[in-house]
Amino acid sequence: MPIQVKSFLEQYLPSLYTCIKCRGCVSSSGEAKPVCPMAERYGFFSYSAGGMVALARSIYEGQLNWGPELAEVIFNCTMCRACAEQCRNIYYLTNEYFSVPYLVEKMREELVEQGKIPPGVRDYLKSVDLHGNPYQISGSKRGRWADEAGIPLYSGQEFLFYVGDEGSFDERGVTIAQSVGALLKNHVSVGILGNEEICDGNEVKSLGETGLFEVLVERNIEKFKKLGVRKIVTFSPHAYNSMKNEYPKRGGDFQVMHYTQLLEKLMDQGKLDFSGLKTTVTDH
Numbered sequence: 001m002p003i004q005v006k007s008f009l010e011q012y013l014p015s016l017y018t019c020i021k022c023r024g025c026v027s028s029s030g031e032a033k034p035v036c037p038m039a040e041r042y043g044f045f046s047y048s049a050g051g052m053v054a055l056a057r058s059i060y061e062g063q064l065n066w067g068p069e070l071a072e073v074i075f076n077c078t079m080c081r082a083c084a085e086q087c088r089n090i091y092y093l094t095n096e097y098f099s100v101p102y103l104v105e106k107m108r109e110e111l112v113e114q115g116k117i118p119p120g121v122r123d124y125l126k127s128v129d130l131h132g133n134p135y136q137i138s139g140s141k142r143g144r145w146a147d148e149a150g151i152p153l154y155s156g157q158e159f160l161f162y163v164g165d166e167g168s169f170d171e172r173g174v175t176i177a178q179s180v181g182a183l184l185k186n187h188v189s190v191g192i193l194g195n196e197e198i199c200d201g202n203e204v205k206s207l208g209e210t211g212l213f214e215v216l217v218e219r220n221i222e223k224f225k226k227l228g229v230r231k232i233v234t235f236s237p238h239a240y241n242s243m244k245n246e247y248p249k250r251g252g253d254f255q256v257m258h259y260t261q262l263l264e265k266l267m268d269q270g271k272l273d274f275s276g277l278k279t280t281v282t283d284h
Contacts, residue, residue, distance in 0.1 A: 008106050008109075008110070009056055009059060009060040010060070012056070012103060013060075015053075016053055016056055016057045016060060017057065019050050019053045019054070021045070021050050021054075022050075023045070023048070023050065024086050024087055025039075025048045025049035025050050025082075025083040025086055025087055025100075026039045026045065026048045026050070028086065035048075035082050035083065035086050036048045036049065036082060036083060037078055037080065037082075038076050038077060038078060039051070041076075042076070046073055047073060047076060047077075048083070049083030049087065049100040051073070052073075052074070052077065052100055052103065052104055052107075053100060053103070055070065055073065055074070055107075056103060056107060059107075066110060066111060066114055066116055067116060068116060068118075070111070070116075071111050071116050071117055071118055072118060074104060074107050074108055074111060075108065075111075075117065075118050075121055075207070077101070077104045079101045079104065079105070079206050080101075081099075081101055083100050083101075084099060084100070084101070087100075105205070105206055105208060106208075107208075108206075108207055108208025109208040109209075109210055110208075111208060112125075112207070112208040112209050112210075117208075121207055123136075124203075124207070125204065125207065125209050125212060128199050128204055128212065128216075129212055132197075132198035132199055133165045133168065133169060133198070133199055134165060134199070134203070135165065135169040135170075137169055139195060139198065140195055141195075142168045142169070142194065142195045142197055143168075143192070143193075143194030143195045143197070144168075145163065145167060145168050145169075145174045145177050145178060146163075146177075146178070146181060146192055146194065148178055149177075149178045149181040149182045149185065150182070150185070151181045151182075151184075151185050151190065151191065151192050152191050152192075153191055153192060153193070153194050154191030154192060154193060154227055154229070155191055155227075156191075156227075156228060157189040157190050157191040158188060158189040158190070158231055159184070159188055159189065159190045159191075159231045159232070159233045159262075160190075160191060160192070160193070160224065160227070160229045160231065160232045160233070161181060161184060161190045161191065161192050161233055161235070161259075162192075162193070162197065162200070162232050162233070162234045162235065162239055162243070163177050163181075163192060163197065163235045163236075164197075164199075164200055164234065164235050164236040164238070164239045165199055165236075166235070166236055167180075167235040167236065168197070173235075176235075177235050180235060180259050183263070183272075184233065184259065184262070187266055187271055187272060188262070188266070190233070193223070196223065198216060198219060198220065199216055200216065200220065200234075200236070200238070200239040200242045200243060201213045201216035201217055201220075201242055201246075202236075202238040202239060202241055202242035202246075203238060204216060205242070205246070214250075217242075217246065217247060217250050217252065218250070220243075220247070220252070221247060221250065221251055221252040224252065224254060229254060230254060230255060231254065231255045231256075231257075232254050232255070232256045232257075233256075233257055233258070233259050233262050234256065234257070234258055234259065235259060237258055240256060240257070240258040243256045244256045260283060
């Protein structure tokens with residue numbers, strides 16, 4: 001069967017043909033420890049990084065078409081990058097660095113463009129577009145998490161505490177955000193956006209909806225600049241990733257740190273002391 005050029009897939013040659021299906025992206029060499037959470041969950045090679053490459057190659061060769069069945073596999077990838085840590089073939093034997101998660105993101109973009117996405121993903125993106133969050137909750141209720149913490153709205157403080165969707169709506173996330181917010185308020189000058197905050201767009205981008213991502217980024221950057229924000233401390237590591245690595249490419253040149261980094265800085269300065277805390281703590 002003659003190869004049919006498929007736009008963005010063409011740029012990944014010869015990487016698409018370098019995978020030898022050694023299954024190193026499924027489990028560690030010589031060990032039974034799983035590497036890919038999706039391959040462990042479903043038990044099929046198709047869900048691993050090697051499987052994603054094989055699917056992309058089949059599309060490129062015209063043996064497989066974009067469709068719902070393909071979308072179910074592609075959108076199950078957690079983008080954890082464990083495959084990048086384990087693979088010693090595609091990642092290191094090709095002429096340039098090849099990222100399977102990046103390939104997955106590009107394949108998702110194509111599926112979004114064609115409207116062939118799982119219902120759950122469709123509803124997620126629709127909610128972000130309508131409400132500024134994926135929880136299908138009105139944005140007018142976004143700032144309720146801060147009522148008990150007593151954190152003021154941003155009005156020129158040193159730091160903008162960007163809480164994000166999880167800290168605003170997720171039950172456990174709200175509790176953690178309140179604790180972190182109260183801790184920050186007692187040691188630094190910090191303010192929040194309250195109901196004016198919207199999604200940072202990190203997951204929107206990873207799901208392949210680049211148009212919506214650009215809209216969110218543009219709106220956030222415009223709001224931050226209008227308020228005179230210079231320093232942002234994020235509750236979510238995903239928001240940190242987006243604002244630290246993606247926003248500067250689009251004119252959002254802010255000093256961004258995750259709240260754990262700020263807490264560490266305060267500890268180094270002697271302003272925060274946990275030495276008397278007798279408990280077990282796990283930082284994910």
